[in-house]
Amino acid sequence: MITKANRLQHVKEYYFSTKLREVRQLIAQGKPVINIGIGSPDLDPPMAVSRALQQTLEKNHIHGYQSYQGIPELRNAIAHFYQRHYNVTVHPENEILPLMGSKEGIMHISMAFLNPGDEVLIPNPGYPTYTSVTNLLGAVPVYYDLVEENNWFPDLEKLSKTNLSKVKMMWINYPHMPTGSKPTKKLFEQLIIFAKQHQVLLINDNPYSFILNDTPKSILEINGAKEVALELNSLSKTFNMAGWRVGMLLGSQEHITTVLQVKSNMDSGMFYGIQQGAIAALKSDINWFVNVNAVYKKRREIAFSIAEALHCTYDKDTAGLFVWAKLPKGKKATAVTDELLYTYNVFLAPGTVFGSNGEGYIRISLCVPEETLAQVLKRLTK
Ligand SMILES: Cc1ncc(COP(=O)(O)O)c(C=O)c1O
Structure with a gap:
């Protein structure tokens, strides 16, 4: 057995790398897991981006x-x-x-x-x-x-x-x-x-x-x-x-x-x-930002409702791809996210992934379509 370098002693596999493996296994077992845990944008880049790439492929050298x-x-x-x-x-x-x-x-x-x-x-x-x-x-x-x-x-x-x-x-x-x-x-x-x-x-x-x-x-x-x-x-x-x-x-x-x-x-x-x-x-013009944010705004409204369904509080005036929601007093982040995963087939991130001050919080991603967020809300309020 070749031993690992000492530098790996203090580094664990990335949380999302292990957890998403588990999510994939649950899906393979037939569980309808919805992933609202990660921040990988699902929308497409500007049209000009793919066009620029395609045009370069026709060039030489x-x-x-x-x-x-x-x-x-x-x-x-x-x-x-x-x-x-x-x-x-x-x-x-x-x-x-x-x-x-x-x-x-x-x-x-x-x-x-x-x-x-x-x-x-x-x-x-x-x-x-x-x-x-x-x-x-x-x-x-x-x-x-x-x-x-x-x-x-x-x-x-x-x-x-x-x-x-x-x-x-x-x-x-x-x-x-x-x-x-x-x-x-x-x-x-x-x-x-x-x-x-x-x-x-x-x-x-x-x-x-x-x-x-x-x-x-x-x-x-x-x-x-x-x-x-x-x-x-x-x-x-x-x-x-x-x-x-x-x-x-x-x-x-x-x-x-x-x-x-x-x-x-x-x-x-x-x-x-x-x-x-x-x-x-x-080089995208200002409409790009306006249009993308219009989509995220609509999604965020549903994410706010998801947070409310979980009896969380949250700040509305924030930036970025997530809603950061505070759990009711005494609730532990991973206990809640595990319950959501195993009972409701919903994966979202516990705040503790980001450090001890994330205890008592969960993170909801806006990188899924409105309908998917609505589906999560339905599962939680049924
Ligand atoms: C705070 C922060 N920094 C950096 C990154 C990495 O971004 P990139 O895709 O540019 O490597 C992320 C991605 O989630 C992030 O949340």
């Missing part, structure tokens, strides 16, 4: 390795997108690094900046990958609390009073997954001040700013942000392109070059056709 930094047209399209939607200027030459999804960026950034033993501030609740990647590299996750009473914002004053001498990086993710909390300019300003004071690299993971949110914000809007901050963004949710694997990292030339030092040793560029599809998506 497109099948070779591509630039490690993405083709210049893609970086230009990203720069225009940031200018148009966030009023942020990033130089296409050296302040943008296209990625194969933002998830890989979490690993590349961490490999580029962390040494074993370095501490990393991670939101609780938060996206589990920040923790797994930190652990894989022998760095140390240090969780900061996000609580409903503080609008799921970090208490920076409290955090400043702790020993931050070993902290090298801090993950933030606004609009926040799983809670949907939207950032304010003031929050971003305070975070940049905090990062400068404590010499911490601040990374905003920003894949949800166009979903159910009229005021998309970037951490890079803040004056002087590039000195200490990076931003990850993604086409997965904004343009329903999760399977295409297109994301991007933005920040100062110095930081981007450091991350490229890792990334250029790990892959050999993104397929040309995918990059052309991404360019077409980034």
